[in-house]
Amino acid sequence: MMKNMPELVIVSGMSGAGRTEAMHAFEDLGYFCVDNLPSALIGNLLDLTGMPGQPDNHRRIAVVCDARSGGFFKSLMEELGKLKAEGIDYRVLFLDADDEKLIARYKSSRRRHPLCTDGSSIAQGIAREREMLYGLRKGAHHVINTTDMLPQQLRSTIRALFAPGEERQGLQVTVYSFGFKHGAPVDADLVMDVRFLPNPYYDPELRPLTGLDKPVRDFVLYRPETEEFQKCWRALLDCVMPGYVAEGKQQLAIAVGCTGGQHRSVALAESTGDYLKQKGYRVSVAHRDLKLAEGADGSIVSAQGAR
Known part of the structure; x- marks a missing residue:
């Protein structure tokens, strides 16, 4: 198999x-997922996604081939034979x-x-x-019986089969700082209020800086109060x-x-993001209100607000 050949998964089974x-x-x-693809077109799909310049995620392909494909479905076994003969x-x-x-x-979905x-019963259709x-099931690499599975259990099983050791990579984490005086967040799953920590704002030398600057980071992160908080926060x-x-x-x-979303929250959002990255999560860090931060003279501080 060539190094640039897409990784292909054929998803099939009982309606x-x-x-x-599974496609989700x-x-x-x-x-890159394609639902209800006629089996005769699998080769064409591989040619298209294997072309130079295609996005990396198009190199991993999952295709659903099922009974909805009508006559095309009958050729699936033949198409799989062609793929095997070509070394795919x-x-x-x-x-x-x-x-x-x-x-x-x-019955619960009320779908046909x-x-x-032809008017036959659901049991007859099954x-x-x-x-x-029958033949496809017998030759399948993996068979999952979903009779007693919840949706999240099916997803977990698929991750274990096709992305072992990468379970944490399936969760996209966004850590962002904000200032309460600019409004509480409405889209956060977890909110941590760090206003109880000493505020660099009251130090004239630190006031015009932000949590992205080393003097502020050191002031915030290396105080005994913050070190104790970080232990508990990371344990949570x-x-x-x-x-x-x-x-x-x-x-x-x-x-x-x-x-204000300028000092403490910025430094701790950065620290939290770094910690989660070390744990193997996909993390992005942003600073919602940093562009609104005020300097010592009342001017707006210009700083990088996201990374």
Whole structure:
């Protein structure tokens, strides 16, 4: 297999077994996803995404091929044979569930089974689909039975199979500072108020600076009060972050606030971001109100507000 060949996953299985949720999981892992693609077009898709200049995330591809593809679906096994003959590596993920659970899911969603267009019952459609997919299921690299799975459990299983050791990378964390006098945050999942810490604003030499400047960082971070706070704050993060990952949360916003959003919150947002990066999370750090910070003479401080 060539080094620039895309990593390909074929997602198939029983209708109602969780293919849509599986595609969401692959999207979160950075795959370029295509739903309901006729199997005859898989080769064309690989040619397009393998072209020079395509984004890196197009090099990892997940494709759903299922009974909705009609006649095209019958050629899937033949197409997979062609891929293997050409030396293109791929993995087939087959999603399954017990008939009773599939029937219950279709009844609750009030959607028609794709193989019940002739007026047959849901049970008859499921039986037809099982027969059609028997060979594919038998040759699949991975079979997941979703009968007793919650959506987050399916996502977790897919991450374990296709991105082992990268579970934390599935969570995008944004840490940002803000000033309470400019309004409390409305989009944060966690809010930490650090106004109880000594304020560099009252030092004339530090007032015109920001938490991005070393003198302010040292003033804030290396005081006994802050060192004790950091121990407790990081212990809290160590407790809650794995829970967010296990739950399948994809985005997390952590807001650190002080009075004006210039000194304490900026320094501690930076410190928090660095700590989470060391723990293996994908983190971006921003400073919401830094552009509004006032210098010692009342002028607006110009500083880098995000990184």
